[in-house]
Amino acid sequence: MTAENAAASPPLDFLQLAGKPVLVTGVANKKSVGWHTAKLLADAGAEVKLAVHTAERREKVRKFCGDMTVFVCDVADQDSIDQLATDLADDLRATPLAGLVHSVAFADYSAGWLPFHETPRAAFLQAVDISCFSLTALSNALSDRLDPESGSVVTISISTTRMAAENYGYMAPVKAALDSSVCFLAKSFSRFSKVRFNAVGPGLLKTQSSAGIPGYLDSYLFAERATLRREAVTTPEVANGVAFLLSPRSSGINAQHLTIDAGMGVNYFDADLVRDAVS
Template sequence: MDFLQLTGKNILVVGVANRKSVAWHTAKLLLEAGANVIFSVRSEERATTVRKLAPESRVFVCDVEHQDQIDRLKTDVTGCVDVLHGMVHSVAFADYSAGWLPFHETPRDAFLQAVNISCYSLVALSNAFKESLDPEHGSVVTISISTTRMAAENYGYMAPVKAALDSSICFLAKSFSKFSKVRFNAVCPGLLKTSASAGIPGYVDSYLFAEKATLRKKAVQTDEVASAVAFMLSPRSSAINSQGIVLDAGMGTNYFDDELTHDSSE
């Protein structure tokens, strides 16, 4: 039974870095569901990796920092499919090369680059493909974080950038509603084990704490995120629009867990 109704659907997945990434887990699940997955990656090196992972799929290179490359991606994708039924935006970047800094010392260039790559790229890609997305059942899903209100010092300026991404979802959904029924949503997981997260200062300590804070005492898994993304792309989620779907295994309701409070008092 094709419950998700994704068989034969054309889905653009933007942002696969390697086999550990949310984008790849999502793409793998979509391929298993019978979807036609088209990939957009940042570099030729990543394209080589993805072609090995998905040899039957088309893979294009697009650095979303550059509008001309986004325009070229549109031409490449529309040259091989007539319609896009969905798009996955799994793109984020922050330059932590300066080391950990208090938020008020965030370098301007680093902040603006993070906004451009991690947030504005969704707006630019959506605009580029506005005439290609299925106007009746199209779905765009981005990857955010479980909360942008928890001021984690080591995550730094990326939380405000993700907050901008969350807000952009609402504005894109409203803007597209003027001429289509394309839906825009975010899947917002708790801390994950990915290659990208490894570059965040002190991430392992935060990850281990977050795992203890979940109700099940087990961190959110990347394949769980992929399942949520697939559902949000599916017509089965047709009534969900302009939302952030939180996947935190109950962490947001468990800050005062006995185990955590006893640990902190010792």
């Protein structure tokens, strides 16, 4: 094939998602993982649907999401989740949902930094409800909409829940529960479908939501130095991983956690980091 013929040929549908509907939840702004994933999927030809927290957020998202359909869903309210399922069924009619992206997390840090043992009960339970149980609630509500043969559900976790980052606090145990939920949902759905469940665990990202974490900037700068390439993970790189796990190309991957941290997890004893720490 000549270069001219190659340029004239239609792009290869590598993800095999062209024309297929995918629901992306949790889009907050242009810097969010949800939006980068939605844009990547749309560029690949997928029919992207969005679900956001409030009607006010929907109006903001509509300013940059083009012709994507935007639903409102408060994942802390079961009635709202059920309404999303109804609205989505009306919108898709008989077309099965190829994928669901769960990019939802919330933590109330209004009390400031506290040692973990002083975590407010209400804040912890709210974080579990919104950031973790919402995956189960959404999956259950949409169980008859997801394509039983090739449907894929991907949630956004963190690179590791075994590192006691004090400023991240109780959200690490919440994400650990999310990671475990992925395994149990994969097993549960396997009784009646081939729907897959996986998690993507990024290293520290530069997003608007992360800015609300106490002391995040210092942690971000340290994490960047700890990566093997000395460059932080980017949100588009995370979106690439999410899109792959949504795609039939990853059909053999189920109940897994894909870490995207640019090698940070193997580099804590880097000679430069150690020298700076002990000098």
